[in-house]
Amino acid sequence: MSQETESTSTAAGGTNGHSTRGAYVTGGAEFTRDTNYIEDRITKDAAPGSNGEPGWPVEAGRYRLVAARACPWANRTVIVRRLLGLEEAISLGQPGPTHDARSWTFDLDPGGVDPVLGIERLQEAYFKRFPGYPRGITVPALVDVPSGEVVTNNFPQMTLDFSTEWTEFHRPGAPQLYPEHLRDEIDQVNKRVFTEVNNGVYRCGFAGSQEAYDAAYERLWTSMDWLEDRLSGQRFLVGDTITEADVRLFTTLARFDPVYHGHFKCNRQKLSEMPNLWGYARDLFQTPGFGDTIDFVQIKRHYYIVHEDINPTGIVPAGPELGGWLEEHGRESLGGRPFGDGTPPGPVRPGEEVAPGHGAFR
Template sequence: MNPGGAYTRDSRYLATRITADGRDGFPVEAGRYRLVVSRACPWASRAVIVRRLLGLERALPMAVAGPTHDERSWTFDLDPGGRDPVLGIERLQEAYLARDPDYDRGVTVPAIVDVTTGKVVSNDFARITIDMSLEWSAHHRSGAPALYPPALRDEIDAVNEAVYRDVNNGVYRAGFAGSQKAYEAAHERLFARLDLLSDRLRESRYLVGGTVTEADVRLFTTLVRFDAVYHGHFKCNRRKLSEMPVLWAYARDLFQTPGFGDTVDFDHIKRHYYVVHRDINPTGIVPAGPDLSNWLEPHDRAALGGTPFGRATPPGPVAPEEAVPGAHNPLAA
């Protein structure tokens, strides 16, 4: 938080890429890397969804950190003994310091760690999911969807840029604003963009084209957190998502699509924001609500045409070891 005004995100990411040709020194290899995420984090949740949609679970195994952290790092407190069973570390910070002993930037998720060295390769969340589509294609499941098709990339990029600026990061700019003026500017910009997105989605089932793309993944991870966290905790309270009919139906449509809602852990989401952000919520009390059952209500979006995957197929059932507990997600109840 900036006590004097507007919130600015630290965007100094490790931009090394894992590519099919290994041009950065890190070739795509099944099983060589570990995707470290927290289900609480919207940026990491993008990677969880894309990995599942593309069927990369075996090629790119996943480590799930706990929903809370201190000033040092995300921790592996969900694992036996508090250590990731593959990397053998208690804190994600250890993998960052293995890469650079003088590392002084954010210890963020998602992060991809090279298991052979224990070093973080990349935490560039925007690039990670694009590379899953383009560079990891040899390991996609049969029937995997094209989330970043060549003919639509310019439009997807344009939508993503606006959504990131005003929505994905916009909720943080409101929540972490250090002045009334900065908060009101961020709040106004956020809801102006949500209104534009409602207009766009009024007659179109998805943001770009007739199937799910990278753009839908990026918007969904903010919308699914909106009523549970951003409306109250970040003071984005002009309207709840459930009070915005088009976006609410769109979000439910995606939530009920295999690969989206089945990755969401509402308990982790709420515990992260309300416990970690003590400057905003000093008591650390986690709200009991909202009711989650309405995520399963009919959405009637199919009448707009289009299908989630077009000629592709939905992903299969979630592997038992990656399933979200039923108490944390109405799909798993």
Template sequence: MSQDSAGSPPATTASMNSTDGTFARTDAHTTRGAYVTGGAEFNRDTNYIEDRITRDGRPGDSGEPGWPVEAGRYRLIAARACPWANRTVIVRRLLGLEEAISLGQPGPTHDVRSWTFDLDPGGVDPVLGIERIQSAYLRRFPGYPRGITVPAIVDVPSGEVVTNNFPQITLDFATEWTQFHRPGAPDLYPVHLRQEIDAVNKRVFTEVNNGVYRCGFAGSQEAYNSAYTRLWTALDWLEERLAVQRYLVGDTITEADVRLFTTLARFDAVYHGHFKCNRQKLSELPALWGYARDLFQTPGFGDTIDFVQIKQHYYIVHEDINPTRIVPQGPDLAGWLEPHGRESLGGRPFGDGTPPGPVRAGEGVSPGHGADTASESAF
């Protein structure tokens, strides 16, 4: 099974070895990876490193090592282009964990080995001192056989990867790191709503977050047709649900909204055309488009979205889908800042809490890369 590249190179032997047995690259971002298996439905490899960082550093249920919550000890590696990594950046910002957990951001593309720190001076992460996240995986697991994915959390003192289990990372940020939450941090995983959040998240993951990849990486017309039908059945369900309530679960922003948002933010720019999810654009779905704009204009969401890096990633890395590697100019992004009118449905974005403050220095989206007619006051 292969991983999607928005998170990792393909999880095949090419993740560790290129086709000619060397790691030589003919340009800055040679991928030489394939994401489509002829005739087959896309199946995501969800076997992640399941270690957790917890308040008491307890071992995992299956014997995984325990890692204690400790401010300044861990570094979150999260590429802006990747929707799974984007979730962790949003939650870290909403909860105010910037001082407790540092952030490293690889560039938008990767080769068959792993994501690289192209955007840092000298192409080296300034805290970990490595050129690619692969080094942290191999330091802990020599010969690591799976995809080298982001997001990943690295133990800074040892330089070893701790976990890349992205669904659990954000839940643990919300529930295990509470002593380091900012004053006014929202409750993204409230106890009384967890059962409903989990149910919604399960359907959103299988049918929408992963559903766009099943369309894009389908290996046959039959596999694509099935994936397309499943995706749009779920999007129609969400359109109906969000026509009568402002947020996915309850009357405040929760983990469920974060997980859906990062797919919606990429829909018109990438998934509609590149992944052939083209029954309608997001901007043609009134409830979902209003909901996405509402979140985009909420501090902590839109200020993490880099549309340029998102497009560069998908259109450059997926050479078997887009062999020319031409990155499209569109779509027009101005609509993201238009009034959404969702306030009429009620709801309180942060519940009894408050919005996060300004983006931390050095972590903002580059000028020209966001919904670019956006002024700083929009966030």
């Protein structure tokens, strides 16, 4: 089915007619992600397309980012938005951690309605622009507030555009997450991290046969070992500062021990048993803009409840213990400057904080 945890376009039966059972695992087959997204972009020099599609200009206050805390792809956009200081320019809608086969819902908001868009389901924004939209109703999504229509769900491009197209609204001291002189290397690293790690854990978890699982497992751990070695002598993935590459890897690492190790059977080792990757993940987690976006309770509820194919009981595990995320990491000895010539972001915007008891604590 399309985009893993965000694939919600097709009802799969069940007692309420909207169960996700059968939506994720196809018997005898390997998991293949649908990477066809709405490719519209919000740009500085936007102009209407030749096919009559609208242009989407950068404009503060016009767009709402809909990004569930549970989703790793959405989590990237929340981190980049915060690091760059785009909170005033792009508002944030936060669906709850669970959904059925129809759509993500705004069940955490008063009355179950997004206070800006006035909708109960993200599906409504997709259908308003594309009636009967046939693909996954996915997060993250940028929605045009005046029209209520979805603009794009192309998450890989979304964060790059935050860095390159929204510069007018970056905060003073915003880091260079996609610096021109490193883009080729960042793109190369991102490609391997996406295919082998970000998506690799899903190929393990949603494998429909032993053979598909074994192949996915081997590919995942080959690249995890490559990352462990790469991070033995450098603090960050590319260059000596935080870049887009670190954001993309981090959201998978944050979910590894709580979800992927057990739920997705990625269990050769825990992240906490890989010294360099674990130190690197803690370094980022303790950096403003990263760990303060991670809601472990919502993450576990999403995966263990929504994925009926691989956890039909819906039981959410109590563990793992999370205090280790706050332990000293010692990565400063490798040098590097997290924000380069910039500065850390300030406090989390009111109303966007992780709920008490949902983050890492001792």
